[in-house]
Amino acid sequence: MPSTHPRPLSPHLTIWRWGPGMLVSILHRVTGGALAVAGLAVLAWWLIAISGGDESYAKFVEVATHPVSLIVLAGLTWAFWQHTFSGLRHLVLDTGAGYELRTNRFWAVMTVAGSLFATALTWFFLMGVGR
Amino acid sequence: MSVGKSATPLGKVRGLGSAQHGGHHWLEERAISVALLLLSMWLIFSLVMLPAYDRETMVEWLRSPWGAVPMALFVITAFKHGLDGLKVAVDDYVHDEGNRLAVHIFLRMAAVAGAAVSLFALAKIAFGAPAA
Numbered sequence: 734m735p736s737t738h739p740r741p742l743s744p745h746l747t748i749w750r751w752g753p754g755m756l757v758s759i760l761h762r763v764t765g766g767a768l769a770v771a772g773l774a775v776l777a778w779w780l781i782a783i784s785g786g787d788e789s790y791a792k793f794v795e796v797a798t799h800p801v802s803l804i805v806l807a808g809l810t811w812a813f814w815q816h817t818f819s820g821l822r823h824l825v826l827d828t829g830a831g832y833e834l835r836t837n838r839f840w841a842v843m844t845v846a847g848s849l850f851a852t853a854l855t856w857f858f859l860m861g862v863g864r
Numbered sequence: 865m866s867v868g869k870s871a872t873p874l875g876k877v878r879g880l881g882s883a884q885h886g887g888h889h890w891l892e893e894r895a896i897s898v899a900l901l902l903l904s905m906w907l908i909f910s911l912v913m914l915p916a917y918d919r920e921t922m923v924e925w926l927r928s929p930w931g932a933v934p935m936a937l938f939v940i941t942a943f944k945h946g947l948d949g950l951k952v953a954v955d956d957y958v959h960d961e962g963n964r965l966a967v968h969i970f971l972r973m974a975a976v977a978g979a980a981v982s983l984f985a986l987a988k989i990a991f992g993a994p995a996a
Contacts (some may be wrong), residue, residue, distance in 0.1 A: 750960050769946030776942065778984035780935075783922050784992070786879060790919040817904065820897055827894065858912040 753841035760845075761819040764812035772809050810855050815848035893948050900945050903938040910934075923995040930988040938980045947975035 749755055780795030796802060823838050825831050833841060910931070914921055925931040950971050958964040 739900060765946075765949045766953060769950050772944050773978055776939070777982045777985070780939075780989070783919060783926065784985040784988040787919055787995075790922075793979065794917075813904070817901065820901070824897065855908065855912070855944050 749828055753845075757791050757819050757822070757841040757844050760815055761823070764816040767812045768809065768816060772806070772813065775806070775809065807852065808857060812854040814851040814855070815844065817845045818844035818851075821846075893945075896941060896945050896948070899937075900941045903934060903941055905937055906934050920995040923989055923992075926986065926989045927992075927994060932986065935986055936983060939979055939986065943975045943979035943982075947971055 746759075763853055779793065779797075782789045797806065822831070825840075831837055910925070914925060920981055925936060951968060954964060954967050954971065
């Protein structure tokens with residue numbers, strides 16, 4: 734007799750218990766998406782502004798140094814470091830290493846700690862504080 | 865079991881062995897990731913090491929082969945990696961086959977156009993006049 738019940742679905746966001754591995758996996762995709770869309774747009778815009786001459790570069794600097802833009806750029810910097818560290822973790826996982834529960838959890842947490850630290854460090858140097 | 869006489873797709877391919885390049889895309893994605901890792905480290909360190917962020921400094925940096933060549937490689941690698949990533953995400957969330965194909969085509973065009981525009985701007989800087 735055909736069942737009228739809906740077929741079982743694989744567990745999704747609403748049913749999983751949150752943990753570092755899950756958080757980092759989601760962050761990897763979200764930060765990757767942000768970098769691919771917003772990050773690459775900024776890259777293209779920045780190169781076009783430099784190539785356009787003094788006036789177009791001045792306009793870029795004016796818009797990019799607006800407080801709202803600085804928050805976006807700081808966010809993209811964090812997204813870059815999070816995606817980079819998480820990507821390094823994936824390269825290790827691809828070799829078959831690092832799946833032991835404690836190890837896996839430890840390096841998931843470390844990507845988040847590392848990205849926050851690296852973002853602070855990057856802006857510390859970018860703002861000339863470290864010079 | 866005779867090969868090629870089964871009605872099911874699995875039966876048709878069973879026993880034929882691998883196509884030999886199933887891992888190509890996977891491996892290429894990783895190779896590009898490693899390249900982008902190196903190039904993005906170069907970009908971050910270069911930006912941090914620049915003495916100033918005025919246009920003259922930027923132009924001087926990007927007119928040098930040590931600036932222009934890695935930047936060209938960065939642009940190509942970053943757009944390729946971004947396209948690969950977005951395509952995987954689209955595969956997961958866009959279930960209709962027609963829509964998926966349309967989004968894939970759009971993403972490819974956007975990535976190639978973005979890379980072309982960025983490379984043109986870079987070439988204009990690299991081969992153009994030094995900033996006054």
